[in-house]
Amino acid sequence: MVNEEYRGLVYPWGRQSPVEHGQPLEVAPGVWWVRFAMPGGLDHINIWLLEEAGGWTVVDTCLKLDSAKEQWESLFTGFMQNKPILRVICTHLHPDHIGLAGWLCERFDCEVWMTRSEYLNGSLLLSYTSDDLPSTALQFYKRAGFSEEQLKTYQQRFGTFGKMSAPLPHSYRRIVDLETINIGDHYWQVVIGQGHSPEHACLYCPGLKLIIAGDQILPRITPNVSVFPTEPDGNPLEYWLSSNTRLLDILPEDLLVLPAHQSPFRGAKTRLNQIIDSHRQSLALLYKNLAESKTVPECFIYLFNRELKEHEVHLATGETIAHLNYLLQRGNVTREINSEGLYTYRANPNSQFIHADDVAA
Numbered sequence: 001m002v003n004e005e006y007r008g009l010v011y012p013w014g015r016q017s018p019v020e021h022g023q024p025l026e027v028a029p030g031v032w033w034v035r036f037a038m039p040g041g042l043d044h045i046n047i048w049l050l051e052e053a054g055g056w057t058v059v060d061t062c063l064k065l066d067s068a069k070e071q072w073e074s075l076f077t078g079f080m081q082n083k084p085i086l087r088v089i090c091t092h093l094h095p096d097h098i099g100l101a102g103w104l105c106e107r108f109d110c111e112v113w114m115t116r117s118e119y120l121n122g123s124l125l126l127s128y129t130s131d132d133l134p135s136t137a138l139q140f141y142k143r144a145g146f147s148e149e150q151l152k153t154y155q156q157r158f159g160t161f162g163k164m165s166a167p168l169p170h171s172y173r174r175i176v177d178l179e180t181i182n183i184g185d186h187y188w189q190v191v192i193g194q195g196h197s198p199e200h201a202c203l204y205c206p207g208l209k210l211i212i213a214g215d216q217i218l219p220r221i222t223p224n225v226s227v228f229p230t231e232p233d234g235n236p237l238e239y240w241l242s243s244n245t246r247l248l249d250i251l252p253e254d255l256l257v258l259p260a261h262q263s264p265f266r267g268a269k270t271r272l273n274q275i276i277d278s279h280r281q282s283l284a285l286l287y288k289n290l291a292e293s294k295t296v297p298e299c300f301i302y303l304f305n306r307e308l309k310e311h312e313v314h315l316a317t318g319e320t321i322a323h324l325n326y327l328l329q330r331g332n333v334t335r336e337i338n339s340e341g342l343y344t345y346r347a348n349p350n351s352q353f354i355h356a357d358d359v360a361a
């Protein structure tokens, strides 16, 4: 084992994955790490195969890609020894996690296990086609400062969620917060996080001292926490911060974290604190710089501290609004519509800003 230390975390297998795509590695008795390649910045997703007496439980599935199906096929007949998949657990609704759930469930005649919000929201997103773009969605991004060109791109991409994911099965097995599930020789507890997605399931195994963390606790990237047009006044950052604070209370420090992206690590509490702190600092910086009113794009610099590439603007907009809505709902900022029809935000000097300690930081 390498046990590479980096920024307060320890990576037992090093920061760079030793797992070739398609070659599973046992990270704990009966728990196998396999990596699937994906296009784009994320590059890959980590899938977890849990060994059971009569077959396998799999956690997350990869995008609906021919290459991913091929990788699964070679796992079925190779490493998995033609033993069936008994259930597919999906941590959350994003296509890299649910993409092949329907395909796997159909093939093995098994159920998908998900939380209710993830299953229902995922099913809804999968049902949208390009004809379904509501005018409220366009208005949302117009007010957020999208240019005509950016609106056009958004319009063209609307309804493509279903291209990245096979349809979910028509029924599912619901999992709920703090429920325990027997998998293999151990029991696993479902621990819910919110904010990155509505009801994200992590799987905590006290006996093996590990947690399958999905996107809730990633070692080096902070998962996107965004407001979307379906819930324009939503406050996902509040849920993100409170659910991560709760995880801090529930989880022990000496835990192997199995994230959906990048490499397994130890230091769950350290990482949760880093994630929480980074948002608190962004909130403080944003608040401090809203003495004069600003539009959403004018706030990007305080959150991302660099020039954004064109393809990053969509998620950056959602994430910036998440921070602004958080401040808005606490009365720390006010929002108006300017003469061009854009939302502008200004700090409310009479409000109590609870992250005042972070302003000087």
Ligand SMILES: [Zn+2]
Binding pocket: 092, 094, 196, 197, 215
């Ligand atoms: Zn995700």
